[in-house]
Amino acid sequence: MATSDYARIERAILYLDAHAQEQPRLAEVAAHVGLSPYHFQRLFTRWAGISPKRFLQFQTLEHAKQLLAERRSTLDVTYDAGLSSGGRLHDLFVTLTAMTPGEFKQGGAGLTIPYSVHASPFGDHLLAVCERGICALRFLMGTSPSEAVRELRAEWPHATLVEAPEATRPYAERIFPARKSRTLQSLSLFVKGTNFQLKVWEALLRIPPGAVATYEDIARSLQMPRATRAVGSAVGDNPIALLIPCHRVIRKTGAFGEYRWGLARKRAMLTWESARYPSGEAA
Incomplete structure (x- = not known):
């Protein structure tokens, strides 16, 4: 589209x-x-x-509350199903690999990161990949591609960034396929973050399409029930939109809450998934 x-x-x-x-x-x-x-x-x-x-x-708020009521301890269920190492996103199986502490300090030194801007059902996005996996997916939010590239460079200050649509297009086509795939495809994400951020992002991967969780759910799943505020910060710092599904986290009141890539986009994503995956059932 x-x-x-x-x-x-x-x-x-x-x-x-x-x-x-x-x-x-x-x-x-x-x-x-x-x-x-x-x-x-x-x-x-x-x-x-x-x-x-x-x-x-x-x-509506009523529908959001219904999703919360139906979630049936979503995070616990997916743990029991053996999905703790990755998450389902439509026809994708997403796994997350973290930088080592040494790599973190080096700021991407030695990495070559191809990037490009692509269209999607949720607007233009900057997609960046490296040999370790996808390392950024950010919606432009009315900003210019050059500004998005500057933000990417700030996150990976010592990496070599190369505009290369031919390298990123295959990934974009797998994330946003023109038609439904008959086989489950895998995607690897390569991220840098604190140990706590990584745990939160891994928890997000366990929320199925069409389902939602609250910040309190995430904190409890980490056995840190008082860390709700810290969970919110980690959710907001998610560097890979959609694939790490922070849009599936809402407030316990049923309110959609804020979203780094715009509240309208979050509402669009949740509704789009709800229409395709009733009650959190993945394809």
């Missing part, structure tokens, strides 16, 4: 959110994003897999 399509979807989400109590008609939302009702309905349904009206139902 073209990024311009997602831009319209995001504007529609923000409009639906701002006017939820008024229950706006299809024609009103379509006019807000500059489309006819017919074309907006087709665009929205093609993207979300559900109608705008059904989408609005997924966006």
Whole structure:
């Protein structure tokens, strides 16, 4: 899907959110994003897999509370299922490898990191990879690609960054496939972080698509029930959007909470997954 399509979807989400109590008609939302009702309905349904009206139902606080009620100790269940070494994301099996303390101090010295900007159902994103795995996925958030590259360079100050779309495109196509894959594919992530951050990110990988967890759930799964605030900080520092699914963490009240890549994008991701994976059932 073209990024311009997602831009319209995001504007529609923000409009639906701002006017939820008024229950706006299809024609009103379509006019807000500059489309006819017919074309907006087709665009929205093609993207979300559900109608705008059904989408609005997924966006309510009541639905979020229902997801929390249905989670049935999601993190404990996935531990028991033997998934503690990785997480499912649609047709992917995601595993995480951490830098050693020595590599951390070196700031990526000796690494060559190809990067490029690609389109996705959730907007343009900068994707960076190295021989150890994917090391960054960041949505542009209205910023220029050059600014995103500067942020990447700040995270890997001594690595050699090379713009190479031919190297990153195969990864982008696996993360956002044009059609459903018949086989489960694996993706490795290469990250740097503190021991605590790594534990939080590993816990996030155990939240199935279509499911949610709270910050308190994550803290309890780490046997650190009082570390909720620290968990929130680690979630916010996640360097690899979507693949480490911090968008699946919401507040215990059912509120969506904040998101590094924009609240509208978080709502879009959660609803997109809810429509495809009811009750947290992976494909």
